[in-house]
Amino acid sequence: MKGAYNCFWDFEKEEQWLNSQSKKGLQLKKVNYFRYTFEEDATVNYNYRLEKLKDKTNHRDNKEYIEFLQDSGIEHVDTYFGWVYLRKDASEEPFELYTDTASKMAHYNRIIAIPSAIIVFNVLIFFINLFLSKESDVTNFIIGINLGMAVTLFTFILYTFNKIRKLKKSQILFHI
Known part of the structure; x- marks a missing residue:
């Protein structure tokens, strides 16, 4: 192993x-x-x-x-x-799980479902900490972590949405 x-x-x-x-x-x-x-x-x-x-x-x-x-x-x-x-x-026929654009897009949507929910929760916690907490080093640290996680997740979601957009574009091209 x-x-x-x-x-x-x-x-x-x-x-x-x-x-x-x-x-x-x-x-x-x-x-x-x-x-x-x-x-x-x-x-x-x-x-x-x-x-x-x-x-x-x-x-x-x-x-x-x-x-x-x-x-x-x-x-x-x-x-x-x-x-x-x-x-x-690998010696057998090609192995693909998704052969059509619609199922690929559905798969990408499943991928971003959890990060989307987490980012909403993170932004909510960010604003609670920002507006309801007294300013301290700990609060600022937590705000920084929330903001960092939100930006990271948002970047991942944008990356995945870009893949979905490209699939939609290719789907339109092939249906003309």
Whole structure:
């Protein structure tokens, strides 16, 4: 077993990284926070795909969906924080979860749902601290953290919205 730490904004870049690790003989076994645990096996090469699930991981629909994927020859490696890590032997046909623009856009919308809710909560806490708290070093520190988190999440949301916008644009181009 071998461990590695990494952090990604973009699930597609995470997929690329996992695929490159597989080509090096490192096959994903577990994901936990920013830690990836790999098993060394150079005899196989996998294509990895990630998907943000619609509901809680243990929701019946998600369990049925994962079973459907497994019945289709896709291996479920791990699930972490609403993300499912899937793989399929790279020697088989190409492995894509989304083949149409509408389902890709729906996936991106699922990805930004939680950060959008967190940013609203963060901005609310920011204003409560700003207007209702007495000025102190601790309050200023908390305000700074809230503002920093809000800006970070807002940047992520804009990045994802830009991907959705590009998909919509390509969808319009192909329907003309």
